[in-house]
Amino acid sequence: DTEVTQTPKHLVMGMTNKKSLKCEQHMGHRAMYWYKQKAKKPPELMFVYSYEKLSINESVPSRFSPECPNSSLLNLHLHALQPEDSALYLCASSQAGGRGTDTQYFGPGTRLTVL
């Protein structure tokens, strides 16, 4: 089973709202990722969690706040977003450490629209 699930599928929010995106995997993976993807562009890495600790933050604005409550769950908390933050947000997971742990498996994404 290589399934990564994401909720919600679609989200519309105002610039003053607070919302959260959720990602879940049950493959025993210990690395989880958030990507942002604009239309017709490749995904851009935002954050990486490895063994529930934040290991990479690609200089993402503080209005995006990641959280990894346990090894299966990854959240992205959103606050005071801008219209240019509208995009597809993809979650991925992989094993962490060692050869053969390279492959990232992606969820179906959350389409976010900021009004």
Added chain:
Amino acid sequence: AQTVTQSQPEMSVQEAETVTLSCTYDTSESDYYLFWYKQPPSRQMILVIRQEAYKQQNATENRFSVNFQKAAKSFSLKISDSQLGDAAMYFCAYFLGNEKLTFGTGTRLTIIP
């Protein structure tokens, strides 16, 4: 820094025919991984095929195969017997093992019935 280049923004192929998507990359490393991901209109990024750089044998997965030329830093994807369900954006990606996946700009593949 590693870069991945996909020089074909769009490609089209007749159903049941064969098509090859190009990818080149730039790296000074010798041990790394290469991937092709497919993203259909449903948006899910689906792994198509994976290649380990230290393996000389080209990876294959059913109708999908790669031509990996390490010295030339080339990693093309061949799709045989194209099907309507193959229509998607295809991304080539490079991975060094530091958790960062570097994507190319993508090739949009259209299948003509």
